Amino acid sequence: MKRVIILGGGYGGQAVANELIDQGIPSDTIVTLIDRMPFQGLKTEYYALAAGTVSDLELRVAFPSDSRLLLMYGEVLEVDFERQVVIMEGQNELPFDYLVIALGCTDKFHGIIGADQYSSTIQTFSATRQTYQRLNDVKPQGQVTIVGGGLSGVEVAAELRESRADLNIRILDRGPSILSAFPAKLQSYVADWFREHDVEMIGHVHLGRVEEGILYDEESPKPIYTDVTVWTAGIQPVELVQRMDLPKDNSGRLIINEFHQLPQHTNVYIVGDCASLPYAPSGQAAGAQGKQVAEVLSAIWAGKTPKLGKIKLKGMLGSLGKKAGFGLMGKTALMGRVPRLLKTGVLWKSKHHIG
Numbered sequence: 001m002k003r004v005i006i007l008g009g010g011y012g013g014q015a016v017a018n019e020l021i022d023q024g025i026p027s028d029t030i031v032t033l034i035d036r037m038p039f040q041g042l043k044t045e046y047y048a049l050a051a052g053t054v055s056d057l058e059l060r061v062a063f064p065s066d067s068r069l070l071l072m073y074g075e076v077l078e079v080d081f082e083r084q085v086v087i088m089e090g091q092n093e094l095p096f097d098y099l100v101i102a103l104g105c106t107d108k109f110h111g112i113i114g115a116d117q118y119s120s121t122i123q124t125f126s127a128t129r130q131t132y133q134r135l136n137d138v139k140p141q142g143q144v145t146i147v148g149g150g151l152s153g154v155e156v157a158a159e160l161r162e163s164r165a166d167l168n169i170r171i172l173d174r175g176p177s178i179l180s181a182f183p184a185k186l187q188s189y190v191a192d193w194f195r196e197h198d199v200e201m202i203g204h205v206h207l208g209r210v211e212e213g214i215l216y217d218e219e220s221p222k223p224i225y226t227d228v229t230v231w232t233a234g235i236q237p238v239e240l241v242q243r244m245d246l247p248k249d250n251s252g253r254l255i256i257n258e259f260h261q262l263p264q265h266t267n268v269y270i271v272g273d274c275a276s277l278p279y280a281p282s283g284q285a286a287g288a289q290g291k292q293v294a295e296v297l298s299a300i301w302a303g304k305t306p307k308l309g310k311i312k313l314k315g316m317l318g319s320l321g322k323k324a325g326f327g328l329m330g331k332t333a334l335m336g337r338v339p340r341l342l343k344t345g346v347l348w349k350s351k352h353h354i355g
Contacts, residue, residue: 001028001029001030002026002028002029002030002097002098002301003029003030003032003094003095003096003097003098004020004029004030004031004032004096004097004098004099004100004297005031005032005034005086005094005096005098005099005100006031006032006033006034006100006102007034007076007079007086007099007100007101007102007103008034008035008100008101008102008103008104008271008272009033009034009035009037009039009040009063010040010041010043010102010104010272010283010286011040011043011272011283011284011286011287011290011350012100012102012104012271012272012286012287012289012290013033013035013100013102013271013272013290014040014061014063014064014287014290015271015286015287015288015289015290015291015293015294016100016102016269016271016290016291016293016294017031017033017063017064017069018064018294019290019291019294019295020069020294020297020298021064021066021068021069023294023295023298024298025066025068025069026301029068029301030068030070031068031069031070032069032070032071032072032094033063033064033069033070033071033072034072034073034074034076034086034088034094035063035071035072035073036073036074036075037073037125038063038071038073039060039061039062039063040060040061040062040063041056041059041060041061041124041125042059042060042061042347042350042351043104043283044282044283044347045059045347046059046122046123046125046128047122047152047155047156047159047319048155048159049122049125049128049129049132050120050122050128050131050132050135050156050159050160050230051132051135051156051159051160051162051163051164052132052135052136052163052164053159053162053163053322056125056129059125061350061351072088072094074088074089074090074091075088075089076088076089076103076240077089077240078240079099079101079240079244079268081262081264081265081268084096084097084099084267086099096267097267098267098268098269098297099267099268099269100268100269100270100271100290100293101241101254101268101269101270101271101274102270102271102272102274102286102290103237103238103240103241103272103274104238104272104273104274105123105235105236105237105238105272105273105274105281106123106235106236106237106238106239107119107121107123107231107234107235107236108233108234108235108236109231109233109234110233110234112207112208112209112210113208113209113210114209114210114211115147115207115210115231117210118210118211118212118229119147119210119229119230119231120134120135120228120229120230120231121230121231121232122152122156122230122232123235131230134228135160135164135228135230136163136164138164138167138227138228139227140166140167141166141167141168142167142168142227142228143167143168143170143225143226143227143228144160144167144168144169144170144226144227144228144230145170145171145172145215145224145226145228145229145230146169146170146171146172146229146230146232147172147173147207147215147229147230147231147232147233148171148172148173148231148232148233148234149171149172149173149175149177149178149179149180149201149203150178150179150180150181150232150233151179151316151318152232153171153173153178153230153232153233154171154178154179154190154318154320155318155319155320156230156232157169157171157194157199158193158194158197158199158319158320158321159319159321161197161198161199161321162321162322168200169198169199169200170199170200170201170202171194171199171200171201171202172202172205172207172215172224173201173202173203173205173233174203174204174205174206174233175203175204176203176204177191177201177203178190178191178194178201178203181280182328183328183333185333185335186326186328186333186335189326189333189335190318190320190326193320193324204219205217205219205220205224206218206219210229213225213226213227214226215229235273235281236251236252237252237253237254237273237274238274241253241254241274246262246264247263247264248276249276251276253273253274253275253276253277254270254274254275254276255276256269256270256275256276258308259296259306259308260275260289260292260293260296261296269293269296269297271286271289271290271293272285272286272289272290273286275289277289279313282313282316283350284313284314285311285313288311288312288313289311292308292311295308296308314329315327315328315329315330316328317334317339317342317343317346318339318343319340319343320340322340323337323340324336324337324340325337325338325339325340325341325342325343326339327339327342327343
């Protein structure tokens with residue numbers, strides 16, 4: 001029997017499993033999907049769970065149900081590439097013939113003292129639940145500080161404003177403005193929305209230390225007081241990948257070949273935030289990559305040479321509460337209600353395994 005193990009049931013891992021099922025898993029092949037949770041959490045919507053505008057039930061997607069797919073739950077500790085086994089916490093080693101690593105990312109704290117200890121995050125389902133608890137326990141007129149003015153920080157701030165009109169909300173960023181990686185037109189639109197909804201934006205902040213209730217800017221003697229700090233200021237591959245002694249790019253992501261394989265171990269595939277890709281990490285990219293990994297595996301099993309097209313991403317969508325949003329489709333900027341409706345449609349399709 002050929003043994004395929006997929007580590008991680010997020011956008012990438014789910015795509016691999018679903019596509020293998022659709023293309024037909026050979027009778028001599030066992031596919032095992034391993035995750036910590038008994039469902040996929042829609043990570044692109046964790047900002048809403050943190051703000052309290054959706055329940056966690058709404059962000060759960062069932063794993064595929066198929067007789068050819070085994071589901072396992074637990075914590076992955078190590079991968080031994082030479083022996084071709086996955087080492088799990090409290091379980092027997094799992095041998096594999098083919099391995100897909102789709103474990104996603106974790107927060108990057110940039111060496112800032114205390115940031116990991118005194119910040120709340122939205123990188124995992126469990127961490128987001130805890131962040132929800134902390135945010136919604138803040139007393140009226142309390143201060144919430146969001147570190148990082150990228151897409152995640154913007155969505156957390158906007159959704160929290162919709163959930164808690166009584167709070168003081170600010171976003172801190174190292175750059176001059178929020179969404180610095182996006183066109184000026186989008187930056188201005190979102191900044192105007194924040195000003196209209198009393199969300200404070202502070203740029204050129206270089207944090208040197210974070211304590212309980214206090215943040216310290218290296219370039220200002222004045223401390224920044226807060227009741228809760230939410231960290232959205234960067235990501236990196238999970239710790240398991242960080243420990244792997246294999247070629248990586250400047251962001252710590254594993255170098256892969258044109259078939260999404262490790263060049264040193266071509267039976268191992270890297271998907272999503274752990275893979276060095278020519279575009280920013282996203283659920284969309286992980287899903288597209290996962291589908292191609294399944295195509296490669298199916299071709300190999302059929303004795304054919306894999307032929308892959310170029311991955312084409314459809315763009316980016318962000319929300320400003322439930323009634324407004326923004327997006328970028330190619331070079332076209334979208335603002336207002338239309339991108340928010342589009343994002344709602346994308347979420348619906350994700351929950352129903354349509355794309």
